[in-house]
Amino acid sequence: MLRGAGNGQRLDILEWLRTPAAHFPPQRGADLVEDGVSPEALATKLGVSRAVARTHLDLLTGVGLLRAKKRGRRTYYRRDEYRIAEVSHYFEKGW
Numbered sequence: 001m002l003r004g005a006g007n008g009q010r011l012d013i014l015e016w017l018r019t020p021a022a023h024f025p026p027q028r029g030a031d032l033v034e035d036g037v038s039p040e041a042l043a044t045k046l047g048v049s050r051a052v053a054r055t056h057l058d059l060l061t062g063v064g065l066l067r068a069k070k071r072g073r074r075t076y077y078r079r080d081e082y083r084i085a086e087v088s089h090y091f092e093k094g095w
Contacts, residue, residue, distance in 0.1 A: 009046055010056050014065060016045065017079045027076075035069055036076030 016023040020032040024041050043053035057077050060066040064083040069076050 009048070010060060012046070013042060013056055013060065014079065014084070016042075017066070017077065020078070030071050030074070030076050033078075035071055036067070036078035038074060038076055042077070 020037050024032055024037050039050055039053045039057055043050045061068050064080055066077045067080045
């Protein structure tokens with residue numbers, strides 16, 4: 001999941017979403033911490049198209065490291081701290 005050409009960007013996304021208010025400007029209609037960050041904001045920060053950002057977000061959501069939240073017609077993403085801790089625990093044990 002973290003291998004390949006986009007692994008650095010996916011790690012950046014996970015790191016930025018740890019403290020979203022420190023890395024993203026306020027969003028209209030959604031709280032950065034409670035609701036998450038929009039794909040548009042992540043695409044801008046990464047310097048990639050929305051489609052590329054969505055691919056990273058879909059992958060991270062698919063493996064459970066991010067949670068998607070619909071708010072109106074938009075989707076916002078935030079970290080799933082429980083799942084990240086669970087995965088980290090497996091790697092620490094030599095999984």
